[in-house]
Amino acid sequence: MPLIATAAGSCGLLLDVLAQPSHATSLTPPQWTALLAAARAANLLGTLAARLTDAGIDLPPAPARHLWGALHLSLRQADSVRWETHCIARALAPLGTPVVLLKGAAYVLTAQPPARGRLFGDIDILVPRDAVGRAELRLMVHGWTTGKSDPYDQRYYREWMHEIPPLMHVRRGTMLDVHHTILPLTSRHRPDPAKLIARAVDTQVPGIKALSPLDLVLHSITHLVHEGELHNGLRDLVDIDALLRAQCGSADDWRVLAERAAELDLEESVGLGLHLAARHLSTPVPSEWIERLLRNRRSRRMLDWAYDRALAPAVESEEARWAGLARSLIYIRAHWLRMPPLLLARHLGRKAWMGWRARTAPATP
Amino acid sequence: MIDLAFRLPPFNVRVRSDFSSVADHVADLYPALQRLDSASFVDFDIRILRGKGHRRWLGQQARFLLDAQEPFLPLPGSQAPALLEWGLNWSIAARPLGYLVLHAAVLARGTDAVVMPGFPGAGKSTLCASLAFLGGWRLLSDELAILDPGTLALHPNPRPISVKNESIDIVGRFPGAAVGPVYHDTRKGRLSHLAPPRESALAAEETARCRWIVFPSFQRDDEHGWHEEISRAEAFALISEQSFNKERMGEQGFHALCGMLDGARCFQIGYGSTAAGLELIDRLCR
Numbered sequence: 109m110p111l112i113a114t115a116a117g118s119c120g121l122l123l124d125v126l127a128q129p130s131h132a133t134s135l136t137p138p139q140w141t142a143l144l145a146a147a148r149a150a151n152l153l154g155t156l157a158a159r160l161t162d163a164g165i166d167l168p169p170a171p172a173r174h175l176w177g178a179l180h181l182s183l184r185q186a187d188s189v190r191w192e193t194h195c196i197a198r199a200l201a202p203l204g205t206p207v208v209l210l211k212g213a214a215y216v217l218t219a220q221p222p223a224r225g226r227l228f229g230d231i232d233i234l235v236p237r238d239a240v241g242r243a244e245l246r247l248m249v250h251g252w253t254t255g256k257s258d259p260y261d262q263r264y265y266r267e268w269m270h271e272i273p274p275l276m277h278v279r280r281g282t283m284l285d286v287h288h289t290i291l292p293l294t295s296r297h298r299p300d301p302a303k304l305i306a307r308a309v310d311t312q313v314p315g316i317k318a319l320s321p322l323d324l325v326l327h328s329i330t331h332l333v334h335e336g337e338l339h340n341g342l343r344d345l346v347d348i349d350a351l352l353r354a355q356c357g358s359a360d361d362w363r364v365l366a367e368r369a370a371e372l373d374l375e376e377s378v379g380l381g382l383h384l385a386a387r388h389l390s391t392p393v394p395s396e397w398i399e400r401l402l403r404n405r406r407s408r409r410m411l412d413w414a415y416d417r418a419l420a421p422a423v424e425s426e427e428a429r430w431a432g433l434a435r436s437l438i439y440i441r442a443h444w445l446r447m448p449p450l451l452l453a454r455h456l457g458r459k460a461w462m463g464w465r466a467r468t469a470p471a472t473p
Numbered sequence: 474m475i476d477l478a479f480r481l482p483p484f485n486v487r488v489r490s491d492f493s494s495v496a497d498h499v500a501d502l503y504p505a506l507q508r509l510d511s512a513s514f515v516d517f518d519i520r521i522l523r524g525k526g527h528r529r530w531l532g533q534q535a536r537f538l539l540d541a542q543e544p545f546l547p548l549p550g551s552q553a554p555a556l557l558e559w560g561l562n563w564s565i566a567a568r569p570l571g572y573l574v575l576h577a578a579v580l581a582r583g584t585d586a587v588v589m590p591g592f593p594g595a596g597k598s599t600l601c602a603s604l605a606f607l608g609g610w611r612l613l614s615d616e617l618a619i620l621d622p623g624t625l626a627l628h629p630n631p632r633p634i635s636v637k638n639e640s641i642d643i644v645g646r647f648p649g650a651a652v653g654p655v656y657h658d659t660r661k662g663r664l665s666h667l668a669p670p671r672e673s674a675l676a677a678e679e680t681a682r683c684r685w686i687v688f689p690s691f692q693r694d695d696e697h698g699w700h701e702e703i704s705r706a707e708a709f710a711l712i713s714e715q716s717f718n719k720e721r722m723g724e725q726g727f728h729a730l731c732g733m734l735d736g737a738r739c740f741q742i743g744y745g746s747t748a749a750g751l752e753l754i755d756r757l758c759r
Contacts, residue, residue, distance in 0.1 A: 137514035145518065145540045170485070170514045177569035184723040421541075 118142035119150070119342070119420040123389065126156060126346065129163035140171040149421035150342040151227055154182035158225030178227070185228045186216045190313070192231055192282055193217060197315045199250035205239040207316050208308045210287065210327060214318035215347075217311040221354045222347040230274065230283035234301060234319075237288035244272060244286065251278050260458065270295075290327050291334060299330070299372040322368055325351040329381030330374055334442055338435065341419045348381060349389040362397050375401045383408070384415055414438050475499065478509040482677040483572075483619065483628040484565070485513055488557065490521035492535060494654070498554035502633040502653050502666050505674040517564045521553050539564050548659075555656050555664060558635060562616055565630070566717035572628070573620040573722060573729040576715040579613035579627055579681070580604050586627050586681035587758045588618050588733075589689055590715040596691030596750070599640040603747045604754060605670055606647035612673040613681060622722075622729035626680035631673045633666035641665045643747065685758040686712065686739040695745040698753055708739035 121143050125132050135143065147153040157175035160167060167175060193213060200207050208214075210232040215223040235243045252275035265273045271287040289301040304327075308317035319327055325348060332344040356362050369378040379401025385391035386398065402408065417434035443456065475496035478487040481503075488499065499506070509515075517539060524534030524547055533550030536543060537560040544563060548556050566574045577590040578601035587610075591597040598615050605612040613629035620627055633653065636644050644667050645652045651668040686708050709730060713719060719726035740757050744750035 137512055141515045141518070149541060168514070170516065173570045174516070174568075177571045180571065180723075180725060181569045181721060184721060187723065 118146035122146040122150065122152065122156070126152070126159055127390065129159045129165050132160055132165050132167070137168070137170075140168065144171060144174050146421065148178075151340050151421075152343050152346060153178040154225035154227050155222070155343075155346060156225070158182075162224075179225055182225050182227055186223065186226075188282070189213050189216050189228060189231060192277075192280075192284075193311070193313045193316055195250065195277075196231070196233065196247075196284070197313050199246050199252075200235075200243055201315045203239060203242055203246060205236055205243070206305050206308065207243075208234040208305055209311065209316060209318040210234055210290070211324075211331070214311075214324055217313060217316070218309060218318045218321070218324075220321065220324060221350040226347075230285055232271075232285045232287060234287045234290070234304065236301070236305065240272060240286065240288050244275075247275060247284070247286070251280075252276065252284055253278055290330055295334070297373045297377065299374055303372060321351070321355055322365060323372075325355060325365070326369055326372060326374055326378060330377050332384070333377045333380045337439060338418050341415075342421060345385060345388060345419065349385050349391045352382075352385060352391050352393070356393075359394065362394055366397055366401060369401065376404065379403070380411065384419075387412070388415075388419065410437070411441075414441075478511070478513055478515060479503070480507040480509055480677075481561075481632070482630060484516040484630075485509055486517045486519065486561070487515045488519050488521070490553065490557075491523055492521055492550065492553040494551075495521050495553050495557055498557065498633075498653060498666070501651065502668040503674070504668055504671040505677075516570070517561070517568070519557070519560060519564065521557055521560075523550065539568075552656050552659055554653070554666070555635075555659060558633060558666065561632070565617055565619070569718070569721065571622065573622055573719060573726050573733075574717045575618040575620070575712060576616065576717065577618040577712070578615045579618045579629075580610035581613055581627075581681035582610060582758075584679070584681045585684040585758075586613065587685040587687055587754065588627070588683050588712075588737075589687050590712050591616070592688070592690075592715070594691070595689050596640075596744075597689055598634055598636050599643060599747060600689055600691070600744075600750045600754070602634050602636065602640075602644045602647065602650070602667055603751050605634075605673060606644070606650055607747075608751050608755060611676055611681075612669045620683075620729055620733055621680075622725050622732070624680075625682065625729070625732045627683060627733075628680055629673070629677045631669040631677050633668055635661075635664060636667055637664050638662050683733045683737050686734070686737050687754060687757065688739075688741045689750065690741070690743050691750070692743045692745055695743050696749070698742065698744040698749040700740050700742040700753055700757060703739050703741055705734045705737065705739055708737075709734055 121139065125143060144153065147156040157179040160175060161179065196207065209217055212226055212228050213231045215226065254273045254275055261273060265271065270289045270292050271285050275284040275286065290299055291297055304319060304323050307320040307323060309320050311318050328344060328348050328351060332341060332348065356365060369375050379398055382393045383398045383402055386393040414434040414437040417431045418438050474491055476489045477499060478485065520538040522536045522538060524536060534547035535550045535553035535556050536547045537545055537556050575590065577588050578597050579586055579588050580601065589597055589601065601615045604610040612631050613627060614631065615634040617630055618627060619630055641652065641655060641663065644650055653666040655663060655665045657663055688711060719730060742753050744753055
């Protein structure tokens with residue numbers, strides 16, 4: 109496993125215990141400290157807790173408190189995600205348009221393996237683009253409001269991105285992202301959202317669908333390899349690994365996955381995602397599929413170099429050398445995939461300017 | 474410079490800082506400090522660091538880090554020790570560790586504890602200090618009630634009592650009181666810390682059970698003081714507002730709070746002087 113051993117050693121420890129929970133039985137107290145810190149930094153503490161608990165590992169009492177605490181929080185959040193989904197159903201049902209859960213909420217409502225122990229930031233839904241305006245209006249009537257009032261931000265989201273500005277519920281404080289496709293409108297690749305909606309499956313909540321299990325993996329991969337800031341990069345990769353292991357048992361399953369990737373114009377992305385999962389989490393991806401999907405071999409070494417360094421969360425300030433440069437490369441690549449060059453230059457210039465203004469503005473107490 | 478791992482029941486804490494004021498704070502205001510060796514597990518890995526980049530030179534700043542996370546904006550460097558205390562409170566309240574954490578002072582006689590939820594301006598810290606230094610009560614905490622939902626035990630977390638403004642002079646006159654430096658112009662005004670009594674610090678592993686819940690309110694003009702026994706349902710509603718993580722703990726948090734209230738007597742009290750408050754608590758909680 110080449111990863112992340114390059115970074116703080118604790119990240120390698122985390123991946124080792126996630127893959128082989130029985131290895132936890134031989135950890136020293138300082139190793140537990142490091143393991144929990146790495147898991148927390150990677151937003152994987154609940155997942156680690158679930159895997160250790162499910163494997164019946166006997167835990168020392170002090171680390172066990174942290175793990176059970178995270179596991180309980182995740183169960184509580186899963187309840188909250190179910191409740192929010194009911195609220196969304198109530199708000200959007202009168203539209204009679206498909207509403208499809210993505211990512212974490214979809215894992216919970218369709219009982220996919222990554223759901224157990226997962227911690228949540230927001231809920232993501234996909235609706236047809238022509239229904240976005242009506243959906244937004246209905247959601248506002250039901251208490252969701254937008255915090256992005258800057259006209260540039262509004263235009264950035266509405267004209268160029270794949271989602272409208274994030275919504276927050278005024279009373280519950282929960283976050284909701286409404287997508288109309290899974291990649292920015294300006295992106296080089298154009299997966300057709302109608303194809304995703306057509307295959308969506310029913311959930312426990314009437315009127316609310318979720319991406320099909322296969323599309324969930326493909327979306328998770330697409331999200332990871334198009335994401336410029338890998339705050340949850342390792343967590344996303346662990347999700348991808350769990351989904352792939354659950355769904356792709358036979359050679360035929362991999363062929364179906366590759367065909368669906370081609371259908372959605374996501375071959376290159378999916379190839380890179382499968383490569384990253386195999387490289388870092390030893391996901392049993394047949395190498396022939398990686399070779400077939402990931403055709404651009406020239407950039408692969410550079411990408412390996414960057415992802416090796418950028419996937420590990422920054423646990424300590426003395427993080428891996430070059431991690432900053434690796435993150436910048438991934439950030440630039442993500443934006444390169446996301447927008448045509450002129451638009452990109454304009455957008456990054458604007459972000460730099462706003463960032464400079466924010467840094468030099470008088471600090472609020 | 475300080476790099477110190479120590480037992481702060483019910484947790485193990487590591488504190489690293491390049492502020493000598495932080496080292497002095499821990500040395501002077503944590504009596505009976507039990508150091509831990511490098512083979513120990515650490516619950517909270519905390520650093521109080523100097524500001525980054527040009528901030529190092531333009532007016533010194535103190536940053537609080539829990540692992541690599543920086544939850545607050547930096548404070549002026551002169552407030553580094555206060556930042557440690559606020560940061561520790563935040564760490565204990567924010568990190569899910571299975572404990573229900575309430576904003577309340579907790580004191581005990583033997584294993585019988587009184588829990589005093591803290592509404593701002595209620596005079597909780599001063600009353601708490603007077604009970605600990607004058608009333609013979611054992612201090613569990615002046616800020617955080619830490620309740621184990623499984624056993625319903627209240628865990629001590631004896632730390633420096635933070636006292637504000639005119640209270641600093643009042644508690645400074647208590648026998649055996651050791652007051653630390655005064656921090657001016659903090660968010661909460663003038664602030665200082667009072668070391669917990671040594672006996673309380675030594676008994677920090679001894680848990681207690683909630684027997685009384687008292688909602689204090691300091692009323693300057695009220696010479697005689699008053700008290701009113703309230704129902705547990707009313708106390709539940711009032712104390713819920715002072716919980717940091719009951720909502721996050723869901724059903725478990727609800728049951729833990731119900732369990733704590735079972736069998737407890739609940740009072741609202743008003744008092745106009747430290748002596749009156751002390752007398753009221755002594756009369757009601759026995």
